Amino acid sequence: MEELRKEIENLKNNLSKIESGEYKECFSNVFAVLEIMNQKIEELTINQETIEENIRFMDDDLTNIQDELFEELSIDELNDMEDEYTEINCSHCSKPIFIEQSTLSNNDEIPCPYCHKNIKEK
Ligand SMILES: [Zn+2]
Known part of the structure; x- marks a missing residue:
């Protein structure tokens, strides 16, 4: 310059x-x-x-x-986190939903974020 x-x-x-x-x-x-x-x-x-x-x-x-x-987050912690969550398909619209394992087993009614129906209802 x-x-x-x-x-x-x-x-x-x-x-x-x-x-x-x-x-x-x-x-x-x-x-x-x-x-x-x-x-x-x-x-x-x-x-x-x-x-x-x-x-x-x-x-x-x-x-x-x-x-x-x-x-x-260590690798182990990441694995733990994955364990806590599970993938389930809505019984109405069959879209995949990630949900905590404990929520899934403790609740009979879980509203689907897509179709708003109960994902556990057959
Ligand atoms: Zn649904």
Whole structure:
């Protein structure tokens, strides 16, 4: 970025030695354009750096969240959780429903979340 700015300055200095009025006007237009472009490029570069930094932060955050999530549940605990839940098909609409084993055995009436009928009723 610094290099580009220097090059533009150099070019400006060299061309300022040209005496012809016609060329001078033409070149000053070219420089106006170059400077706008240079500014835009600088803006874009800064924006991109900010975005990259944000992504890095988000990535770090995600890593922390992942660590926390996987720390709290061991494989055994996950298996236990699976044991507690069972899959049963509604006797009316036969959609699969995940339900706690204890709920299933302790209740005669369990409303189906899909058809709202009792999933245990034959
Ligand atoms: Zn149902």
